[in-house]
Amino acid sequence: MKRSEVNHKIKEAVDFIEQMNFKLPPFAYWGPEEWKTKGSEYDEIRDNMLGWDITDFGSGDFENIGLLLFTIRNGNLNNDKYIKTYAEKILIVEEEQVTPLHFHWNKMEDIINRGGGNLMVQVYNSTEDEELADTPVEISMDGRVCTVDAGTVLRITPGESITLPVGQYHKFWGEKGTGKVLIGEVSMVNDDNADNRFYEQTGRFSDIEEDEAPLYVLGNEYSTVK
Ligand SMILES: [Fe+2]
Numbered sequence: 720m721k722r723s724e725v726n727h728k729i730k731e732a733v734d735f736i737e738q739m740n741f742k743l744p745p746f747a748y749w750g751p752e753e754w755k756t757k758g759s760e761y762d763e764i765r766d767n768m769l770g771w772d773i774t775d776f777g778s779g780d781f782e783n784i785g786l787l788l789f790t791i792r793n794g795n796l797n798n799d800k801y802i803k804t805y806a807e808k809i810l811i812v813e814e815e816q817v818t819p820l821h822f823h824w825n826k827m828e829d830i831i832n833r834g835g836g837n838l839m840v841q842v843y844n845s846t847e848d849e850e851l852a853d854t855p856v857e858i859s860m861d862g863r864v865c866t867v868d869a870g871t872v873l874r875i876t877p878g879e880s881i882t883l884p885v886g887q888y889h890k891f892w893g894e895k896g897t898g899k900v901l902i903g904e905v906s907m908v909n910d911d912n913a914d915n916r917f918y919e920q921t922g923r924f925s926d927i928e929e930d931e932a933p934l935y936v937l938g939n940e941y942s943t944v945k
Contacts, residue, residue: 720781720925725773726934732787732811739834739901741809746770747789747935754936754944765941767793767801768911772938776819777922786818787811790938794908796825806909810902812838812893820890820918822849823883828906830889831880836897838875842867843888849916851888888918 736743746764749757764770769790778784788810794803806826812818814836822845832838844852855866858873859882867873874894875881880903883889893900911923924939936944 720773720775721928721930722933723931724781725927725937726931728773728781728787729771729935732789735811735835735899736789736809736901741833741901743789743809744791749936750934751932751936751944754941763801766798767795768938768941769793770938771935772911772924774923774925776917777920777925782813782816784817784819786816788904790909796908796910804908806904806906808904808906808909809833810904812891812900812902814893814895814897814899817890817892819921820851820888821921822886822888822916823914824885824916825914826907826909827882827884828904829880829882830875830891831903831905832875832877833901833903834877835893835900837877837894838891838900838902839872839894840875840881840889840891841870841872842883843869845886845888845916851918856887 733747746761747770769792772788772790773785775781775785788808791807791809792803793806795801820841830838830840842856842858844854844856846852851869853869856869856871858865858867860873861880873881915923
């Protein structure tokens with residue numbers, strides 16, 4: 720992705736999040752120059768990759784296959800200095816913009832529609848060799864359990880949520896004609912470097928082409944700002 724596109728998409732996200740009356744912590748708005756003034760007292764943000772995250776999953780086509788996120792809090796499975804066992808993110812999903820089919824080996828997560836359009840979530844169980852199972856899928860949505868066929872697409876309307884257990888494949892996008900969606904994610908500790916099993920070969924972090932100066936620092940870029 721081009722840096723100009725990253726800047727533009729994050730600016731749009733800031734506007735949308737404000738419009739939805741959700742508030743981000745102060746570090747959401749710090750650019751590279753401000754980050755240079757922040758010392759080791761902010762290492763939790765750097766070490767646990769909190770903050771902005773934008774990806775086209777290696778597709779080169781962010782509008783159709785992509786996701787914009789902000790990690791608000793997280794623990795760290797590789798550093799026992801951090802004792803949080805939980806994580807929280809906010810995600811922005813456009814109409815028909817797909818996050819490809821994947822599951823997590825360790826992280827159980829709740830995906831919550833915080834407002835805007837409807838979120839569509841397709842679910843499958845995985846087999847032992849990490850393929851798609853054709854077995855019925857047990858679903859838990861806001862305190863109600865039910866069983867659906869493999870590959871069922873569920874509609875999550877504003878206020879509703881779905882629990883995704885480990886090993887359950889999920890793919891999601893915003894429903895056409897309903898507007899972009901503000902999604903909350905409440906989960907166990909998140910490790911995007913090692914805990915995503917994508918069904919198809921996919922990149923998790925995008926390479927950025929520097930065509931203008933960055934307005935924001937992404938969660939995987941703190942080491943480049945000194
Ligand atoms: Fe997931």
